[in-house]
Amino acid sequence: MTKITPDLLAGIRDRFAHVEECPFTGPRIFFENAGGALTLKSVVETTARFAAIPDNQGRDNPASAALGEIIAKAREDAATFFNAPGGKIFVGESGTELLFRTIADACLGTGPGIVLGSTLEHPASRSAAARWAGVAGKRHVLVPHDDATGTVTAEAYAAHVTPEVRVATILHTSPVTGMGMDLPAIAAAIRAVAPDAVIIVDGIQHACHGGIDIAACDVDGYVISPYKVFSRHGYGLAWASDRLTALPHDSLLNGPAGNWELGTRDTGAYATFSDVVEYFEWLGSALTDAPDPRARIEAAGRAIHDHEAALTRAMLHGTGNLPGLAEMEGVGIVGGVDNPAREGLVSFWVAGRPSPEVVAALSDQGIRVHTRKADHYSGNVLGPLGRADCVRVSLCHYNTEAEVAAFLAAMKRILDRA
Structure with missing residues (x-):
């Protein structure tokens, strides 16, 4: 096995706390991994x-x-x-x-x-x-x-x-x-x-x-x-x-x-x-027969990269009959659409819509993302682009294509209402 299969993904998700629900608000999809990833149950x-x-x-x-x-x-x-x-x-x-x-x-x-x-x-x-x-x-x-x-x-x-x-x-x-x-x-x-x-x-x-x-x-x-x-x-x-x-x-x-x-x-x-x-060693052991711990860690890293790349492609270009962000009118992508350097994260803006409004609308539909503003944290990137803010959607390897589809459906509803 060289990639994360549906069965392996189910096993991955079972190892993390609060994969599908927030302890304060209930069910949600977690796309705020860059702000802090989900925690392993073993760590707890x-x-x-x-x-x-x-x-x-x-x-x-x-x-x-x-x-x-x-x-x-x-x-x-x-x-x-x-x-x-x-x-x-x-x-x-x-x-x-x-x-x-x-x-x-x-x-x-x-x-x-x-x-x-x-x-x-x-x-x-x-x-x-x-x-x-x-x-x-x-x-x-x-x-x-x-x-x-x-x-x-x-x-x-x-x-x-x-x-x-x-x-x-x-x-x-x-x-x-x-x-x-x-x-x-x-x-x-x-x-x-x-x-x-x-x-x-x-x-x-x-x-x-x-x-x-x-x-x-x-x-x-x-x-x-x-x-x-x-x-x-x-x-x-x-x-x-x-x-x-x-x-x-x-x-x-x-x-x-x-x-x-x-x-x-x-x-x-x-x-x-x-x-x-x-x-990481456990994940790698499902992907390679190598007994060496470092080889297992490397196998896990490769599979994580490939899985997250597939998720970001779906987010940008669509999945099923849902259009991707790149196909939605008025949506701009930080760093361009097809960027091989991308690692599990898509930052975007919607023309004429403050990003905090989009983040709040997604939250109302059970999807957790984050606003980046042109402040001391992100102004070095957003300022030269002429953007006051953006929406950051950050993925991890425990996320699924179904969660991406739910995000795209929510975005379509938000834009259609606008």
Whole structure:
């Protein structure tokens, strides 16, 4: 089996909480995955179990030793998920906080020069780079993204990288356009001119779609938010290379060398990410006979990508006798209609209709989507397009074509009434 079949999809959906209903409003279709994916039932159970444990790490008792083993296993699991050679896996307050910390250390720990990013980036990395470049006396240079495709390319980075680049930031997938970037190519373009640059990646939107491969990218930091990849709120997860770890960073005096964490971390956070990795392995085991965990994770990532691509094609071009968004009068698509970089997300606007009205009308029909406004989160994308807002429909591999059909039927009713 190489794809997600109807039977496998039923098994997938059974592993997630609140697939078909909101605990507050009742039945609904969940197309707001970019704002936070559905949570694995195993994560819910693990969270409750560890919340009740009174012991902490670093004590001389069996419970403490067991907690240490759970954390060590979770770090190994995360390294397998990232395909990360060496380096450190650690948790923090959130993905945003970890981007600020790693970017700050990179800016403060390197010599005079340039911090290079792009205009496509989420404010988590862009704000951190702007702030710490200024504190470190470095110049912050932004590579322009392509408004038409909603991407930034390796060629665009290559046109702006110079030997003076000391730090570079890359957005792996945009939460506004839904487009994925060619991370290995961008990293290679930077290394070709500034081989010693510290490269940090915002992988927060990309993680749930599978396909993280740090070994193939030659970067120094990669950050995700586990609540966007089937875990829970309350922590972020990062990988830092040995080189980034060796730079000075906030730590306790005379503490363990190379330690990134400040204070006692939640063992349950680590344990819930093991649940996420176990889920990817389970999914991959239904798609390949390979016994290797990494091979299973890769198989899961490929199937997730293909399933979500089929769903977005149906959303754009229609399914059954229902027209797709691209065929509906007055509907515009962020990033264009047939964009191969798209990862499970379609952002659109309706001419003459404020997006919040469309979102509310869809909610009235039991479909959960989200408004993106030209504010500090999304203005970098929507402003150049001349749009005040858009509707974001974000899919995940547990969504079905029937749910897409229900969305298209709802959109047709909304537009017909207008």
